[in-house]
Amino acid sequence: MSLGLGGATRVYVIVGDPIAQVKAPRALTAALQSRGHDAIVVPIHVSPDHVDRFIDTMGPIRNLDGIIVTVPHKFAASPHCASLSDRARFLGAVNMMRRNPDGSWDGDMLDGVSFLAAMRLAGRDPAGQRVLHVGAGGAGRAIALSLAEAGVRDLAIHDEDTVRRDDLIAQLHQAGWTAARVGLPDPAGADIVVNATPSGMGGDEPPPVDITRLSSTMHVGDVITVPEITPLLAHARSIGCTTQSGIDMFDAQLDLMVNFLKGQRAG
Incomplete structure (x- = not known):
């Protein structure tokens, strides 16, 4: 129409x-x-x-x-x-x-709830999972909060801005989500890997995590929309990981955005 x-x-x-x-x-x-x-x-x-x-x-x-x-x-x-x-x-x-x-x-x-909606559409429930979460900016903080609310077992948070990282972890602890801790950009041992940074948008910067440490059992999510398939996601797919892109997140957010603009509150 x-x-x-x-x-x-x-x-x-x-x-x-x-x-x-x-x-x-x-x-x-x-x-x-x-x-x-x-x-x-x-x-x-x-x-x-x-x-x-x-x-x-x-x-x-x-x-x-x-x-x-x-x-x-x-x-x-x-x-x-x-x-x-x-x-x-x-x-x-x-x-x-x-x-x-x-x-x-x-x-x-709505960034956090839409990221989790896209994750569930991709077949992965974060409850009880071990997560490496990279990025403590606006979208990153929202996604970390939603992951904590979803009941992840371990939430390792990495950001090159250590003040921003530590502030997010302290805020989550104060709210009772003690699973949050300082993480490194090494995904070994994680069930879910989240990139909530711009890394991958420019095409020539290093990946946000050590991609050689990814394994096929992991789920890898990225917030970047251009390119839709970042080098991180391309490598993750090549070894058999389930993935979600920034476009998947945007698609999941679209109905939430319309509903909000027309007077509803997302859950």
């Missing part, structure tokens, strides 16, 4: 730096329109220096109903929200913003 663009069209924007790689504008516009909503999603490229001013500027625009937030603005966007989901409040980050009835913003963070 394709609705005509007119004065009654509701507008959503997706903001990031860079922005050319994102899949949401076309897919989310199509998903909204397929449900009968006269809406369009527009990509906006904003640098970190200007993101606060940009979000403030969006406030008075009355036909703008939502903001989708991508790298690197997920932490910066959170303070602009008058209300937050429990997970967004815990993480201090959002990737979705929608209008409250009074015109203020309500925020949620």
